Amino acid sequence: MAVWASGVLLLVIVTVVAGDCPEGRYGYNCSYQCHCPHDYCNATSGCQPASCSRGWSGPTCQKENVALNKVTSSSSIYYLPSNAVNGDTSGDDETRCFHSAFEDSNITSAWWRVDLGNTTLIHDVIIYFRTNYKVRRNGIQIYIAGTAASPTDGVNCYNVTGNRDGTDIPDVLTATCSGEGRYLVLFTTTVNNDFGGVKVPIMDFCEVEVDSCTPGSLGADCDNYCYREGVCDYVTGVCPGRVCPPQWDVLVSVCDVSSYGTKCSKLCSDRHCKGDKSGCDPLTGQCTGGCRAGWDGADCTKKCGNSYGEGWDYMLSRSTSVMLADMVQTVSSSAQRDTAREISLPVTT
Incomplete structure (x- = not known):
């Protein structure tokens, strides 16, 4: 696996x-x-x-539907919120679905909530919409929350988006909504209606599954x-x-002998190993024989910079590097350029 x-x-x-x-x-x-x-x-x-x-x-x-038959609540009720957790996924009869109220013109949002009973690792969420009326699918926001203080207090893990009439949103929508919480909330402020002059947000759907893997x-x-x-x-x-x-x-054995690292994205041949580098550790790319002069790191891909020797053994400070450069320039411009000079390099430890 x-x-x-x-x-x-x-x-x-x-x-x-x-x-x-x-x-x-x-x-x-x-x-x-x-x-x-x-x-x-x-x-x-x-x-x-x-x-x-x-x-x-x-x-x-x-994979368990942890929302099945759990306690539900909603912003308002036209048809019961518990209809959405009773296991009935048929979508052709709104009386068997959840439906929020719409008679009050002061309604500015609609929400539905299920209490999972305890903090749960949620894997995904499946919404079974009404099949005989599609216009209220667009605009639903899904939240995972630890408390029931406010419908939007949790983490917004998914938003249902599509055409205003909902025709491009499937009858059964699987939402990748991974997270940890006790409550799952569906929330909307979107007005999607085409009859009776209703101008308030309405929610209606027939079943909500909240899936979780067993331990x-x-x-x-x-x-x-x-x-x-x-x-x-x-x-x-x-x-x-x-x-x-x-x-x-x-x-860690998925990468072949020529690659390593995240998604096997690094090539063993790009390392600067000392000796044979036909294979490498598939996780770190570590060079078992160490690095060539001027390279460092487990996979020998990091330049040593101001240093010399194998494996970054000898470090030069910045001031030492500047001093060395000045000395070389002096020697080059000196009239005594034909005189052999030996420059000892100071080593910092």
């Missing part, structure tokens, strides 16, 4: 111990729970096929794995403190 971490592609090799697990468990030390019928739960690889239980999705059923899983579909007990970063897969427990290895 390959993941990006701190700009470097890491290959996480997981040693899965197959064997007998309790019913509904699988993977290393039986650490993972199957979120599908037990008949489809393989003790090694999990759900086979992905017949996920209600509220779960992804190839291995490890120990990561990736776009939460179908890759990391160390379960030490709950890894759900985006990068990095373990706390970057320390792997026994039987788990992190290997």
